[in-house]
Amino acid sequence: MSNANENTIDNVSVDLSVRVGKVSMKIGKLKDLKEGSIVELDTQASDSFELLAGEQLLGKGTVEEVDGKIKFTITETA
């Protein structure tokens, strides 16, 4: 692959997301969810957060809230 092509590909945007945890919930409970409801996840506050591209795990990290935004810092790469 030429350098020019590689540069073009490297500039492609990728959707990333940070997963906090997972939960399996019955439809009945899902229907009953409303403002104020509490949903318990399968993770602990001390666990790392997962950085994903689609379903592909890229790494793990920590989050902190800074001025209403979330700063995600990588602590481990996949």
Place this chain on the structure above:
Amino acid sequence: MFIKKTTSAEFESQQQAIAMRGFASSIGSKICALTRGNLSIPMVPSGKLDLATYTAKEYIENVSPQIKYKLGVQFDESSFIAIGFDSEFLSKCSYYWAGGRLNAPEKHGLAKATSCEIAFLRQFMQLIHPVITEELNKHSEVTLEISELDDNGVAFKNDQRVQVNTVNCTFKEEVVKLSIITSDGVLKYCNLNSLDENSTKISDKTNLSELNVNLDARFEIFKAKLGDVKNLKVGDEFYIPTSEVSLINRSDNSIIAKGLLGSDDTNNQLIQISEKR
């Protein structure tokens, strides 16, 4: 794995037989109630419905002559629906109706109707005619006219089948039979599936609320250049514009709800829902 093979005619016939069950059950119950209320015969439906399917030949030669009295409607040259009963039904009911309280005397199926039976037959037919009309019209888009039906005039096709649902009815020590008869093709004119037990939705029979959905809790999606992703290393930072967390259905990535992240006394991660989609 073997897949059962069937012709489309057989399949339609089976579908029709299934569709008839609710209708037959409903009409059987109503005729019994009318008979109790108006003719003082304490008739109740009993046991399960019996379903039999016959070729047109079997039906015309063996079944139809037994079910001597029929009320119904013929939709086209070969499709009809009828409610019928045999000489035994007439004999036993009329005997009780006329005051007989011992077992009704046995009577040969082809014997002529007595004057008492004819009188009962007239009353019984008048009584059930409007009910059968009403019941059939619940399932039809056009208004159906019910009359005594002579199925000798039906031009059966080669592979046509006739389904007979039999409702057993009892009073005192007697058991009599009501037959609900359809020939293939009736469902085109009369949707027997509607309003009957077969129209019950699966959600009425199965508790779908118990099904599990797998959800992800994720912060809002953000974008990065592929080049940056390829070179990710410990210490790299990304900023996500909002602290809101979405509950996402993993099967189709749809957002079910949004909320704020927190934790409880035992450090379990929690989401407090702020918006339900």
